[in-house]
Amino acid sequence: MKTAVYQMTVIPGQPRENLKKVADWLNRLPEDTDVAVLPEMWNTSYTLQQLADLIDDEGSLEISALQNIARLRRLNIVAGSIAVKHGDKFRNRAVVIDRHGHIIYHYDKVHLVPLLNEPEFLEAGDEFSTFKLDDQKMGLIICYDLRFPEITRKLALDGAEVIYVVAEWPLERITHFTALLKARAIENQCYIVACNASGECEDTVFGGQSMVVSPSGAVIVAADIDEATITADIDIEQSEAIRQAIPILKSRRTDLY
Numbered sequence: 432m433k434t435a436v437y438q439m440t441v442i443p444g445q446p447r448e449n450l451k452k453v454a455d456w457l458n459r460l461p462e463d464t465d466v467a468v469l470p471e472m473w474n475t476s477y478t479l480q481q482l483a484d485l486i487d488d489e490g491s492l493e494i495s496a497l498q499n500i501a502r503l504r505r506l507n508i509v510a511g512s513i514a515v516k517h518g519d520k521f522r523n524r525a526v527v528i529d530r531h532g533h534i535i536y537h538y539d540k541v542h543l544v545p546l547l548n549e550p551e552f553l554e555a556g557d558e559f560s561t562f563k564l565d566d567q568k569m570g571l572i573i574c575y576d577l578r579f580p581e582i583t584r585k586l587a588l589d590g591a592e593v594i595y596v597v598a599e600w601p602l603e604r605i606t607h608f609t610a611l612l613k614a615r616a617i618e619n620q621c622y623i624v625a626c627n628a629s630g631e632c633e634d635t636v637f638g639g640q641s642m643v644v645s646p647s648g649a650v651i652v653a654a655d656i657d658e659a660t661i662t663a664d665i666d667i668e669q670s671e672a673i674r675q676a677i678p679i680l681k682s683r684r685t686d687l688y
């Protein structure tokens with residue numbers, strides 16, 4: 432699966448401008464790209480106090496624009512996450528669109544990050560699952576979720592061999608991000624495809640370092656700190672092979688823990 436990751440400099444509080452950037456990027460991808468991946472909160476960044484003025488529905492403008500591109504370009508889009516209205520609250524929602532333009536999965540971030548004031552402004556989701564893209568089982572988590580090994584482990588136990596991590600992870604703690612991405616890949620023997628943002632929002636600088644990590648923990652490709660595109664060709668069989676060679680998931684002592 433030829434995968435392209437957009438380490439995007441999100442323009443804070445400018446959903447229309449960001450949609451234009453994303454559409455231009457998607458339309459420039461090589462025709463043989465199978466999956467395009469976007470970062471967390473790519474429509475607004477962390478302008479949480481302004482969401483009521485910026486967001487008036489469930490992200491229909493952004494999502495329908497991406498559905499059209501997916502259909503026209505026959506491209507799967509792991510559409511990062513966007514701030515959406517949910518009742519009278521807001522959620523941090525990831526959406527996955529297949530090559531036919533169908534929304535096949537959405538996920539509302541379940542672990543809200545106190546360091547960026549999410550609990551004050553957002554409502555947490557309360558469910559997650561695996562999904563299938565091109566017949567392969569995949570999982571997706573959002574940024575702070577990476578610190579909770581249980582969620583990635585559950586996705587791996589449910590059969591995910593590729594897990595996408597969409598993020599706006601600050602530079603200040605970027606060493607945690609890179610270490611945890613490798614740990615999650617090694618302990619679950621799956622590909623980790625991580626898409627972080629670059630640039631800044633208010634006082635927060637985002638740290639980039641988007642990467643694709645193999646099921647044995649090798650960094651196949653990584654970005655630096657600035658806006659960039661990274662690409663990798665993902666061979667799902669590698670995950671199956673390493674799970675057979677070192678049967679971590681089977682060796683677990685579920686009678687003890």
Ligand SMILES: NC(=O)CCC(=O)C(=O)O
Nearest residue numbers: 544574575599600601604
């Ligand atoms: N956007 C996020 O969830 C940031 C997470 C973070 O800053 C951290 O875990 O540290």
